[in-house]
Amino acid sequence: TAWLNLASWVGYGIIYTVYLKRATPQNIVIGGLFGAAPPLFGWTAVTNSIDGGGLLLVLIIFAWTPPHFWALAIDRVEDYAKADVPMLPITHGIEYTKFHILLYTIIMIIVTILPYLIGMSNLLYLLSAIALGAGFLYWSLAMIYGSNERAPIETFRYSIIYLMALFVALLVDHYLMPISHLP
Numbered sequence: 289t290a291w292l293n294l295a296s297w298v299g300y301g302i303i304y305t306v307y308l309k310r311a312t313p314q315n316i317v318i319g320g321l322f323g324a325a326p327p328l329f330g331w332t333a334v335t336n337s338i339d340g341g342g343l344l345l346v347l348i349i350f351a352w353t354p355p356h357f358w359a360l361a362i363d364r365v366e367d368y369a370k371a372d373v374p375m376l377p378i379t380h381g382i383e384y385t386k387f388h389i390l391l392y393t394i395i396m397i398i399v400t401i402l403p404y405l406i407g408m409s410n411l412l413y414l415l416s417a418i419a420l421g422a423g424f425l426y427w428s429l430a431m432i433y434g435s436n437e438r439a440p441i442e443t444f445r446y447s448i449i450y451l452m453a454l455f456v457a458l459l460v461d462h463y464l465m466p467i468s469h470l471p
Contacts, residue, residue: 303322310372319353324350347402358377359431359447376388397421
């Protein structure tokens with residue numbers, strides 16, 4: 289766990305912050321891997337192993353990170369431009385970024401169903417993941433097709449609630465529902 293934490297700090301603090309943040313519009317995608325690592329630390333601290341369940345928790349946050357931050361980047365596009373940070377809405381445009389938010393949201397929804405499919409969770413989590421994912425999908429589509437100028441910041445705000453609620457659902461599911469859907 290300590291070595292993983294050190295690797296994440298080096299990755300986020302040096303590789304991402306010093307180099308990648310200002311080098312590529314894919315900074316959020318690449319940096320998202322380092323930011324997604326903390327659940328793996330908890331997993332390895334408890335299980336003393338790196339396995340699929342812990343890596344899946346990382347994958348969930350990794351898939352969540354781009355639509356979360358790009359929604360904020362659209363809302364704060366002028367601030368990122370002034371700071372000379374090459375966020376996707378600056379380098380490729382807002383409409384392009386909205387489309388990629390939608391794509392990553394779909395990927396995220398699929399990834400969040402995997403804990404159920406591999407037997408890591410049960411029906412309570414699955415239903416929560418689908419319902420929360422539908423909410424995220426709504427906001428992603430609202431940015432593209434809606435007329436609400438506040439949709440990007442509302443998407444960003446929803447994304448924070450989404451991730452917290454998703455992990456609460458996983459935790460509650462773990463303690464309230466025995467895993468019984470797989471042989």
